[in-house]
Amino acid sequence: MHEAAMAQNLVEVILQEARNYGGRPIRAKMSCGMLSAVNDDVLSFAFEAVARGTLCEGMQLEIEHKPLQAKCRVCDRIFAVDLSGVKCPDCGKEDFELLPDAPLLLEQIEFEEGVDDGEGERRQEDTERQ
Amino acid sequence: MAKVNVGRKILSANETYARKNNELLTRHGNRCFNMISSPGSGKTTLLVRTIKDLAGAVKIGVIEGDIQTDIDAQRIRATNAPAIQIITEGACHLSATQVHQALQELSLDNLEIVFIENVGNLVCPSSFELGEDGKIVVLSVAEGDDKPAKYPAIFAKSKVLLVNKIDLLAAGALVDFDLERVKADARRLNKGIEIFPVSARTGEGMGAWYDWLKGRLAKS
Numbered sequence: 463m464h465e466a467a468m469a470q471n472l473v474e475v476i477l478q479e480a481r482n483y484g485g486r487p488i489r490a491k492m493s494c495g496m497l498s499a500v501n502d503d504v505l506s507f508a509f510e511a512v513a514r515g516t517l518c519e520g521m522q523l524e525i526e527h528k529p530l531q532a533k534c535r536v537c538d539r540i541f542a543v544d545l546s547g548v549k550c551p552d553c554g555k556e557d558f559e560l561l562p563d564a565p566l567l568l569e570q571i572e573f574e575e576g577v578d579d580g581e582g583e584r585r586q587e588d589t590e591r592q
Numbered sequence: 593m594a595k596v597n598v599g600r601k602i603l604s605a606n607e608t609y610a611r612k613n614n615e616l617l618t619r620h621g622n623r624c625f626n627m628i629s630s631p632g633s634g635k636t637t638l639l640v641r642t643i644k645d646l647a648g649a650v651k652i653g654v655i656e657g658d659i660q661t662d663i664d665a666q667r668i669r670a671t672n673a674p675a676i677q678i679i680t681e682g683a684c685h686l687s688a689t690q691v692h693q694a695l696q697e698l699s700l701d702n703l704e705i706v707f708i709e710n711v712g713n714l715v716c717p718s719s720f721e722l723g724e725d726g727k728i729v730v731l732s733v734a735e736g737d738d739k740p741a742k743y744p745a746i747f748a749k750s751k752v753l754l755v756n757k758i759d760l761l762a763a764g765a766l767v768d769f770d771l772e773r774v775k776a777d778a779r780r781l782n783k784g785i786e787i788f789p790v791s792a793r794t795g796e797g798m799g800a801w802y803d804w805l806k807g808r809l810a811k812s
Contacts, residue, residue, distance in 0.1 A: 463684050464716035472602050479598055488593070492602065497745040498719050545744045545781065556780060560748055566602040573594040 465501060468566060469508035473518050475568050480517055485573035489522040495563030496530040496545075528564035535559060606720055609688035613695060613723025620700035621810045624708065626722050628746055629730035630739075631712030634756040636664045638730065638792040639707055643671045645795070646802060650809065653703040655694045657686040657711045664709060674698055685717040686710050692723075704809055714739070718746040725808070726751035733757050733769040740777035748781040752788065754801060759791040 472492065480487045494500045502525050513519050529542035534550035535557040541550060549556055601607065617624045627635050636656075643652050654675040656664040665677035676694040678686060691708060698706065708724060710717040718727070729750040731739050734757060740747040747753065755774060760767045771789060778785050786804055790797035 464719050467683070467685070467687065467716075467720070468602060471605060474605070475598075475600055475602055479596070479600070483594075483596060485594065497748060499715055499745055545748075546741070548780065557783075559783065560781065568598045568600045568602055571596050571598055573596065575593055 463504065463508070464499070465505040466508045466512075468498075468500070469505060469512045472509060472523075472566075472568065473512045473516060476518050476521070476571060477516060479568070479571055480573070483571075483573060486517060487521055487571045488574050489524065489572040490568060491524045491526065491570040492566065492568050493526040493528050493564060494566045495528050497563040498566055500525065500527070500566075526569070530563055531561040532558040533561055603720070606688045609692045610721040610723040613688055613692055614725075615723075616692075616695055617700065617706060617723065617725075618810075620703070622700055622703055622706050623808050623810055624706045624722075624724045625751075626708045626710060626717070626724035626727045627730060628710045628714070628717045628727055628750070629712060629732075630714045630735055633712070633730045633732040633735065634792050635709050635712070635730050636667050638754060638756060638790070639709060640667055640671055641792045641795065641798065642802070642805070643668070643673045645798065646805070647671075650806060651702060651704045653698045653700075653706050655686075655691060655698070655706065655708045657690070657709060659683070659711060674703075680711055684711055684713050684715075685720050686722060687720055688722050705805065714743045714746055718749055728752040728754060730754045730756055731774065733760050733767050733771075737768075737770045737773045740774055740781065744781050747778045747785070750782065750785060752786045752801075752804065753778050755787065755789040756792055758789045758796060759794045 476487055476490055506523050509523050513521060531540055532543045533540050536555040537553040539550055539552040548558060629635055639654055652673050654668045654673060656675055656677045657680060658664055659680050659682055662677040665675040668675035676697050678690050678694055708722055727750040729746050761769060775787055788797060788801040790801055
């Protein structure tokens, strides 16, 4: 149940972002690497429980799993691995180095429209321009 | 709907404390290892034996993490080594914040190595950095030789694998355990992992582990 601690941290980060933005968050996208061993159902359940009674209550959570990557020591090819029977797709060798796993990342928050002071809209435009 | 790209690390609060812990330990010339395993693999017995056998050679302190009781800290203190118990009250892993508080209670100037014995769990603790110089995964032979294949994350992230309770593999024993399979599976995930087959009970194989540990001491 490391997902419970992850959910706690996720709600705290979203609440900070929501305060900065001045809006009500309704959806969040996050991503994680394979070695974080995140189970979507468990994390969503924990998130729902932690979010209850906060501004995050009722938010939808979308979780993207980023593949773990390895680099072949023989031919330098970088490829996605699932850790069961790993071979380089190019040279077929089993000599590889695991590259750093993707961190738990809050990628994006969607805020409800029309509940802020207009500052949010300006920031939204800034974000879209990027 | 207003979409805002954030790109913020979710565990950054933990990572901040992990960095602080590492800085604090480094400043005091300490090396720190985070021991992770299933419950019952023999982490505490390994630590007790290590502390006793290295008495006078290496100064060791321990931070113990358990869901309940200070039984493990008492076992460490019986060797005269300092031990701080963290009781997580249900949490399945230690956080860097908890370790930060525990570090304040250890006399780091009088130590060379701090072991953190994490809560017995092969999954959750591997996601939370504590500020250690390396993770040490312990696997006892009674758990089965399929564990590196089934729980790859911790074997991929560890500096050392201690295969404990090898005295159970003696002729006539009832444990089926293929040490070569464990070595191959662990090294496939982690080329550089050091593997020491040991028995904390009989002392078999412990010498190689002690040599590795002494080689990690900060140069004074």
